[in-house]
Amino acid sequence: MYTSVSDELELHHNSTLHRSKRSVAHLLAIFKCVLHRSALDYNKYGCWCGYSGSGPVMDGIDNCCKHHDLCYEALINKGCSPHVQYYKSACLNGAVRCYTYGKCDGGACVCDSNLVQCLKKQGAPYPKKRCIK
Secondary structure (H helix, E strand, C coil): CCCCCCCEEEEECCEEEEEECCHHHHHHHHHHHHHCCCHHHHCCCECCCCCCCCCCCCCHHHHHHHHHHHHHHHHHHCCCCHHHCCEEEEEECCEEEECCCCCCHHHHHHHHHHHHHHHHCCCCCCCCCECCC
């Protein structure tokens, strides 16, 4: 499902700048930086976390995942491929800063950043809630 965290990793002062050709791989890195846990901890949580989300929203964590899916869907409708989009960002003091501002690259970064900031406000993803449709 996931391959590497990033193709290139550079350290700049107190920040980590990630360059990735795959938004999914990049998302793994910002999960670690912002949430101090693996993105896989959220996989198959509720109805929306993981691939092919649908159904009712189970709780706040599931709602964050739904909004991320809808954000990616909006980018896809604009002709973007957010799952494989290259973008630059840095993790600074537990927050993501996007350094790409185009429709597709900036959009993917904003979707991913909003997801981890939303999840940061929620509790730990345990016990995992299962989707009830």
